Amino acid sequence: MSVNERTTDTFHLSTTDLHSAVTAYLAGLGCSADAATAVASVVTMAEIDGAKSHGVFRLPGYAASLRSGKVNKNSQPAVTLSTGGLLAVDGDRGFAPAALEQFRNRFCEVTNAQGIAALALKNVFHFSALWADVEWLCRQGLVAMAFTNYVPYVAPAGGTKPIYGTNPMAFGWPRPSGDPMIFDQASSVMARGDLSLAARAGHDVALGTGIDKAGNPTTSPQEILEGAMLTFGGYKGSNIALMVELLAGPLIGENLSFESELEDNADGGPPRGGQFLLAVSPSRLSPDAGTRAERLFEYLGRQAGTRLPASRRYANREIAQRDGVWIERSAANLLGFN
């Protein structure tokens, strides 16, 4: 569904109304004002950008984890380590965006001071896309990377049982004029949210997306949800999944995906876990980094059929900011619209 798809099952509202409604919805469930606003921002951005699987589709999960008491409604994130280029934050069992919004300015300062820095975010519930975190850092002039792991949905290359999360990684490059170049991609062929959406809609998915419980290839999203998802590009994508698993788990003293699942209360919300971010100041390393990169973007643009990873998202965003968004009616009802 695109941001401007209008059917009888969709409901239209402005981007600011959407943000207010999501904030109020989460606050109504007891979430602190700061956390509600931070989560509403990433949910709204996902809807505006057409990344539907991270938009209002996830509200029931956010709500479930607040209702069950798994997520700390009044989390007080705090810095637990700050030395050299390392910054570690304990999210106090709150939503990841709340902790990040509180400490991203400081992370930016550390990066500018040291030229390179890492942010280890522990003890949070991560249910949003990495995109928003990376975009913010890019808009401060930094090159940024982000990694997170999740409950085990994805089989390693050669195997048949889930071990890895969908383990997304995001990379962003700031552009002197205009929007940053960003990609945010799961290590699996398909994002979990998109697989769930396909199952709900009754659509088949491409062969290679996953396997059933017995380890056989299947195009049924439901069978894959019960079996295992596969990594993109075979063993090379499996290596990427392994890297993300290590960076967002052991490196920062956090759970592996399978440990997060064991610990989780299965309320339908996200499991507790961690997130790892890296940032580098390109201007500290190379005064002409920006102009050199523009030569690449320009050269890429000359070749028909190619596009920069972020271009579709920014195009959706422009439309939504002008025309508003159409969200699923079930989500609109949840938000109090009739």
Add this chain to the structure above:
Amino acid sequence: MSVNERTTDTFHLSTTDLHSAVTAYLAGLGCSADAATAVASVVTMAEIDGAKSHGVFRLPGYAASLRSGKVNKNSQPAVTLSTGGLLAVDGDRGFAPAALEQFRNRFCEVTNAQGIAALALKNVFHFSALWADVEWLCRQGLVAMAFTNYVPYVAPAGGTKPIYGTNPMAFGWPRPSGDPMIFDQASSVMARGDLSLAARAGHDVALGTGIDKAGNPTTSPQEILEGAMLTFGGYKGSNIALMVELLAGPLIGENLSFESELEDNADGGPPRGGQFLLAVSPSRLSPDAGTRAERLFEYLGRQAGTRLPASRRYANREIAQRDGVWIERSAANLLGFN
């Protein structure tokens, strides 16, 4: 060809004899002793580990770039920036391993002091695998990543003309007891060296490896060498290639792959370019990083059909250290054996 393959076309020698012979060969071409030893170490490691496409197969390229005068035989690498977590080294137009061997201890010290650091290596000729650089850092207890770009061989997703190099990235994780977990993989489906080896041997490659000059799928390695290689995993691998291109080029003030090609004298050796390395001290971030990671490796090992990325290389190495290696007779002749 495995490390212990014995045919009439192979020649047997010990690993130390191979290292000495490669060192002497490069020194005989005027290469300084330090550079000859450093390059011989990475060539020998590739042979020992069964990574044939980065072994003696590349000696003619090394030789050509020394003979043409493109590579500085007596390079004097120097630090051009050292601030916070950033270390930049100008390789003075020498081989990359020479500059790295000279400054890797210092890079390790910066990483331990800051917790995280980046090494920008500029103005070098990179013709070896990233593996060796990452393994050395891992053996100092660091988590390490390395990236390099190259001449344009690889088409971006959706396109048909080469823009990216094969753009490898390597990631390594130190293990408390035993060999580090490492992967070193091209962003292309196949490594360029392996494609060249297939063309030389007259073997077809899998569909999806590349396209011919007209942009059509082909299984002929020769047609792909003349056309374009493709990235692994479609647009996701293309995004990885783009990231590597930006990190090893613009970020450190170095050439893009297509700029390296324009500048190159086409002597058959590697083009001038850069390499970007990242290192993090896991013990600074999390005292139990090592034990947490071992839980993942153990859990992975329980699943039939899976293996850690580095296991085949270490198995080859063990055999070679015991039994010596068998190299192609043509390479042995080059090294003065009959």
